[in-house]
Amino acid sequence: MSGAPSSTRRRGASPAVRVPVDSTGYIADTISFSIVDGPGNRFVVFLQGCNFDCAACHNPQTIPGYGRVDCHHPEHRTVHDLLAEIRRAAPFISGVTVSGGEATQQPNFLHDLFVAIKGDDDLARLSCMVDSNGACELEVWDRLAPLMDGAMVDLKHLDDDAHRAMTGQSNRQVLASIEHLQHLGQLYEVRLLLVVGVNDDPEVVRGTGEYLASVDPGMRVKLIAFRRHGARDHDPPLIEPTPDQLESAADILRALAPFDLTLI
Numbered sequence: 060m061s062g063a064p065s066s067t068r069r070r071g072a073s074p075a076v077r078v079p080v081d082s083t084g085y086i087a088d089t090i091s092f093s094i095v096d097g098p099g100n101r102f103v104v105f106l107q108g109c110n111f112d113c114a115a116c117h118n119p120q121t122i123p124g125y126g127r128v129d130c131h132h133p134e135h136r137t138v139h140d141l142l143a144e145i146r147r148a149a150p151f152i153s154g155v156t157v158s159g160g161e162a163t164q165q166p167n168f169l170h171d172l173f174v175a176i177k178g179d180d181d182l183a184r185l186s187c188m189v190d191s192n193g194a195c196e197l198e199v200w201d202r203l204a205p206l207m208d209g210a211m212v213d214l215k216h217l218d219d220d221a222h223r224a225m226t227g228q229s230n231r232q233v234l235a236s237i238e239h240l241q242h243l244g245q246l247y248e249v250r251l252l253l254v255v256g257v258n259d260d261p262e263v264v265r266g267t268g269e270y271l272a273s274v275d276p277g278m279r280v281k282l283i284a285f286r287r288h289g290a291r292d293h294d295p296p297l298i299e300p301t302p303d304q305l306e307s308a309a310d311i312l313r314a315l316a317p318f319d320l321t322l323i
């Protein structure tokens with residue numbers, strides 16, 4: 060815990076507006092500049108701990124919660140600490156993305172960080188975004204909505220049984236989050252990680268596309284090819300799609316709706 064003040068007052072704001080700079084999060088890492096975590100160049104905060112256990116996870120070291128990590132060294136850090144880092148990067152970034160792990164597992168810290176950014180005259184121009192697996196109570200989004208500029212949500216599988224096999228959890232809250240964020244005008248992007256033999260079957264892709272089109276036929280969709288690098292060993296091994304397989308899935312989505320589609 061730093062020796063930060065318990066709160067600061069926003070310059071020029073009402074005396075009643077207090078910024079919770081002593082709020083503490085459990086942080087796996089930060090990156091000062093990223094162009095793959097939302098629009099523009101972004102400062103990214105990776106929170107430690109995830110409520111999923113995805114077979115295809117590329118950051119498995121961020122899954123364990125507090126006190127269960129032995130392979131790296133997450134830290135408890137305050138909003139005040141992060142604001143100092145963000146302030147150094149601010150001239151070169153367009154926003155801040157909070158990722159994980161699962162960002163919404165620490166909703167109070169997420170909320171307080173965004174309050175602090177939006178309440179700081181020098182940082183308020185930065186967009187605040189969340190990169191999420193979508194598995195949280197809808198009240199979390201309601202609380203964040205006045206502060207954030209959008210959320211990127213992963214949809215691992217439309218079928219609930221297959222989703223449980225991929226992640227260990229139901230997709231019920233994920234689908235509810237996608238629909239609720241769209242309703243709030245806060246759904247920036249849905250991300251589909253394509254794994255051969257898991258969710259690349261044309262009928263699965265078509266069903267997923269039809270669902271997404273029913274939410275918003277013009278939504279931003281990012282189709283991501285699974286890569287073994289960084290993922291845990293799996294038995295049987297998870298299979299990377301070829302460029303042609305990725306393109307085939309994209310063609311199915313394109314035929315369904317005018318999605319704003321990106322392939323990576």
Ligand code: SF4
Nearest residue numbers: 109111113116160192
């Ligand atoms: S939701 Fe993301 S961080 Fe959590 S286990 Fe799955 S891939 Fe990893």
